[in-house]
Amino acid sequence: xxxxxxxxxxxxxxxxxxxxxxxxxxxxxxxxxxxxxxxxxxxxxxxxxxxxxxxxxxxxxxxxxxxxxxxxxxxxxxxxxxxxxxxxxxxxxxxxxxxxxxxxxxxxxxxxxxxxxxxxxxxxxxxxxxxxxxxxxxxxxxxxxxxxxxxxxxxxxxxxxxxxxxxxxxxxxxxxxxxxxxxxxxxxxxxxxxxxxxxxxxxxxxxxxxxxxxxxxxxxxx
Ligand code: HEC
Numbered sequence: 001x002x003x004x005x006x007x008x009x010x011x012x013x014x015x016x017x018x019x020x021x022x023x024x025x026x027x028x029x030x031x032x033x034x035x036x037x038x039x040x041x042x043x044x045x046x047x048x049x050x051x052x053x054x055x056x057x058x059x060x061x062x063x064x065x066x067x068x069x070x071x072x073x074x075x076x077x078x079x080x081x082x083x084x085x086x087x088x089x090x091x092x093x094x095x096x097x098x099x100x101x102x103x104x105x106x107x108x109x110x111x112x113x114x115x116x117x118x119x120x121x122x123x124x125x126x127x128x129x130x131x132x133x134x135x136x137x138x139x140x141x142x143x144x145x146x147x148x149x150x151x152x153x154x155x156x157x158x159x160x161x162x163x164x165x166x167x168x169x170x171x172x173x174x175x176x177x178x179x180x181x182x183x184x185x186x187x188x189x190x191x192x193x194x195x196x197x198x199x200x201x202x203x204x205x206x207x208x209x210x211x212x213x214x215x216x217x218x219x220x221x222x
Contacts, residue, residue: 018049101182102164110156111190120191123184132172137192138200141172143207146198151208154196158212159189 022030022044030043067075096103111117124130124137132142143151152162163185167173176185196213 019047020045021047102177105157105160108157108160108186108189110193111187112194116187117191117194119184120187120189120194123180123188124191127176127180127184127188129188134200134202136198136200137195138202139204144200144204145192146195146200146203147206148196148211148213149206149208150210150212153210154193154212156186156189156193158210159192160185163188 022042027042032041032043034041068077111120124133125135129142132140133145134140137145139145143149148154150158152158152167162173163180164175164177166175180188
């Protein structure tokens with residue numbers, strides 16, 4: 001036997017010990033008595049390679065158990081969570097600092113000219129806002145945008161922020177930042193402000209605890 005065939009038979013031996021595959025042609029030895037419409041079953045053993053993997057996971061679980069329950073001074077899931085949250089907060093702040101145009105609302109001022117308000121009105125339809133807030137902004141799925149009760153604030157910066165980053169999670173108002181430009185978001189916010197105090201056909205009941213502007217009540221009485 002030369003070196004090459006020895007190697008191959010060594011590999012084959014190893015494979016056989018890892019699979020314990022039953023030799024072909026001797027199936028009768030391990031054939032079970034079941035017979036399901038001609039389909040028969042062989043009583044093969046679990047392959048050792050699979051069993052070893054299983055034993056390793058059991059060994060690791062014991063190690064993990066003691067690590068978590070007896071060593072919790074150094075490690076606990078709660079601590080891991082806290083440190084991850086702290087780390088992410090730093091990253092969020094860094095991201096905000098690097099992208100001031102997205103988060104910095106300091107220099108946002110509402111448009112008051114007809115052209116930009118008209119553009120905002122047009123966007124309110126073309127960007128499907130009306131589907132949830134209605135064309136007269138009276139509200140349906142989304143809240144009434146003509147009254148002075150706001151969930152997230154009715155000043156231009158708050159409106160811009162809601163349109164940019166969305167409403168409260170899970171309420172249906174998504175973040176529009178990726179689909180509407182910054183300029184257009186200011187136009188939308190300006191249009192909403194211009195509609196303050198108007199009388200929609202079927203106004204939805206007031207929602208939110210933030211009252212803005214405070215003087216709207218007086219305006220409507222005039
Ligand atoms: C799928 C429905 C839906 C669409 C489309 C939608 N909104 Fe909203 N909107 C909502 C809901 C629901 C809320 C309430 C969010 C909350 O409860 O935090 C909301 C809240 C708001 C608010 C804040 C109201 C407040 O009281 O603070 C503004 C402003 C607003 N939407 C403007 C827009 C604009 C502008 C568009 C189009 C670009 C738009 N929405 C599209 C459902 C929608």
